[in-house]
Amino acid sequence: xxxxxxxxxxxxxxxxxxxxxxxxxxxxxxxxxxxxxxxxxxxxxxxxxxxxxxxxxxxxxxxxxxxxxxxxxxxxxxxxxxxxxxxxxxxxx
Numbered sequence: 680x681x682x683x684x685x686x687x688x689x690x691x692x693x694x695x696x697x698x699x700x701x702x703x704x705x706x707x708x709x710x711x712x713x714x715x716x717x718x719x720x721x722x723x724x725x726x727x728x729x730x731x732x733x734x735x736x737x738x739x740x741x742x743x744x745x746x747x748x749x750x751x752x753x754x755x756x757x758x759x760x761x762x763x764x765x766x767x768x769x770x771x772x
Contacts, residue, residue: 685711685714685715687703687707687711688715688718688719689747690703691703691704691707691719691722692714692722694722694726697726697728697730697731697767698767698769698770699724699767700723700726700728700731701730701731701734701764701765701767701768702768704719704723704734705762705764705765705768706723706734709738709742711744712735712738713739716739716745719731720732720733720735723735730735730764730766730767733760734761734763734764737756737757737760737761737762740757741757744757751770757761757771
């Protein structure tokens with residue numbers, strides 16, 4: 680039997696800890712996260728990775744956010760959420 684899951688979805692399911700989950704959430708494309716958001720949220724919820732669920736919410740909000748004249752997000756919370764995931768991915772939490 681072959682595995683029909685996208686490799687990145689398999690990675691979030693097989694992640695050994697929150698650091699590995701954070702790496703996946705930082706790497707997943709917006710298009711895949713948009714389409715399979717519920718799958719990623721469920722995987723984080725099952726693992727008790729509340730920061731991951733929060734990060735997905737921030738990414739979702741960022742998709743719809745108004746940007747400045749330079750094309751960057753105006754709200755610093757988006758960058759703060761990304762930096763939190765980077766810290767977790769590096770084993771900082």
